Amino acid sequence: MPGKIITVSSGKGGVGKTTTTANLSIALAMLGYRVTCIDADIGLRNLDVMLGLESHVYYDIINYVEGHCRLRQAMIRDTRYPELSLLPAAQTRGKEALKVEDMVRVAHEAAEMAQFVIIDSPAGIEHGFRYATAPADLVLVVTNPEVTALRDADRVIGLLEADGYAPAQLILNRYNPELVRKNGMLSAETVVDLLAVDLIGIVPEDSKVLAASNQGQPVALDDRSAAGRAFRDIARRLSGEDVPIEALQERKFLRKLFGSRRKELA
Amino acid sequence: MKLFDLFRRRSSSTQDIAAERLRLVLTHDRANIAPGMLEVLKDEIIAVISKHLDIDADKVVVNFTEDNRETRLMADIPVHTARSRRAEGKV
Numbered sequence: 001m002p003g004k005i006i007t008v009s010s011g012k013g014g015v016g017k018t019t020t021t022a023n024l025s026i027a028l029a030m031l032g033y034r035v036t037c038i039d040a041d042i043g044l045r046n047l048d049v050m051l052g053l054e055s056h057v058y059y060d061i062i063n064y065v066e067g068h069c070r071l072r073q074a075m076i077r078d079t080r081y082p083e084l085s086l087l088p089a090a091q092t093r094g095k096e097a098l099k100v101e102d103m104v105r106v107a108h109e110a111a112e113m114a115q116f117v118i119i120d121s122p123a124g125i126e127h128g129f130r131y132a133t134a135p136a137d138l139v140l141v142v143t144n145p146e147v148t149a150l151r152d153a154d155r156v157i158g159l160l161e162a163d164g165y166a167p168a169q170l171i172l173n174r175y176n177p178e179l180v181r182k183n184g185m186l187s188a189e190t191v192v193d194l195l196a197v198d199l200i201g202i203v204p205e206d207s208k209v210l211a212a213s214n215q216g217q218p219v220a221l222d223d224r225s226a227a228g229r230a231f232r233d234i235a236r237r238l239s240g241e242d243v244p245i246e247a248l249q250e251r252k253f254l255r256k257l258f259g260s261r262r263k264e265l266a
Numbered sequence: 267m268k269l270f271d272l273f274r275r276r277s278s279s280t281q282d283i284a285a286e287r288l289r290l291v292l293t294h295d296r297a298n299i300a301p302g303m304l305e306v307l308k309d310e311i312i313a314v315i316s317k318h319l320d321i322d323a324d325k326v327v328v329n330f331t332e333d334n335r336e337t338r339l340m341a342d343i344p345v346h347t348a349r350s351r352r353a354e355g356k357v
């Protein structure tokens with residue numbers, strides 16, 4: 001059976017797509033799954049750096065599509081987790097070098113060799129978004145708890161719904177429960193309510209993410225990182241396990257203690 | 267509960283403002299209409315309805331409601347009747 005193809009998308013740039021792709025890929029490999037991640041951000045290659053694999057790049061996805069190498073040659077195997085491999089983006093080409101049908105073919109070929117194929121999309125809702133989401137069985141929409149990022153996420157969800165291809169699930173990244181408690185940040189409940197989409201995970205704001213990316217050691221590898229734990233939980237959910245969402249559990253507990261505000265207003 | 271209320275902010279928090287602004291942009295984005303155009307639409311609705319009914323144009327409310335990604339345009343249009351006219355002392 002071919003593996004599941006998951007695309008990580010967002011609309012807005014800088015919300016954590018590449019961070020999410022790197023961490024979920026590592027976390028799934030840590031669970032023992034064969035994982036191939038594909039960097040579809042042609043021209044802005046980053047996934048190799050986040051995974052600490054940049055010095056192993058010889059060929060890229062465009063080289064393969066244009067027939068200059070075999071798929072296996074372009075794929076880099078992670079030495080920490082041999083189950084994990086990366087198909088890097090081309091750095092000196094443009095997005096137009098990758099046609100939608102090429103991306104679909106590459107993703108399906110990768111899915112023949114892996115249990116999960118995770119695709120990191122470029123920002124925007126144009127061609128790069130189209131080719132990255134075209135092969136997906138599931139699209140993970142990454143967003144931050146701020147109005148601009150959420151608006152863009154809603155656009156992406158709307159486009160996916162209109163296409164009717166793949167279901168979308170939301171990852172709320174850079175969440176700050178402390179700030180939410182002080183009413184300074186949109187709560188996960190409000191976000192889910194307004195976007196009316198399935199939530200697959202909440203990743204807290206965590207300073208370890210930046211250091212991890214600079215060191216090429218994704219936080220999922222760090223036992224003490226809260227963001228790392230959140231990514232590992234999402235990976236378990238993707239593998240079919242029923243793992244409660246920690247940040248929501250906390251709030252349910254508080255509400256039990258103090259009663260919900262909605263009830264008070266009623 | 268009253269005591270606990272003391273610890274809550276009275277005026278709108280960043281959270282409330284963000285939620286309200288998000289709700290508004292999402293609704294207009296999903297319906298694909300610029301917020302300003304809703305006013306134009308409202309005026310046109312009033313003009314059309316007025317041809318057939320005696321309505322209270324000042325009290326017309328036109329807005330969107332949202333339920334689970336389903337958007338509805340709601341128009342609340344008070345109609346003048348013999349009784350309402352009497353109540354307002356216009357007859």
Ligand SMILES: Nc1ncnc2c1ncn2[C@@H]1O[C@H](COP(=O)(O)OP(=O)(O)O)[C@@H](O)[C@H]1O
Nearest residue numbers: 013014015016017018019174204205206209210
């Ligand atoms: N949970 C988090 N906590 C703190 N910083 C984060 C978190 N997620 C992402 N970042 C930071 O946000 C920036 C953008 O992340 P990146 O994954 O490159 O976004 P994208 O791929 O969507 O453009 C990076 O500097 C990254 O370190």
Ligand SMILES: [Mg+2]
Nearest residue numbers: 017018041046
């Ligand atoms: Mg990126």
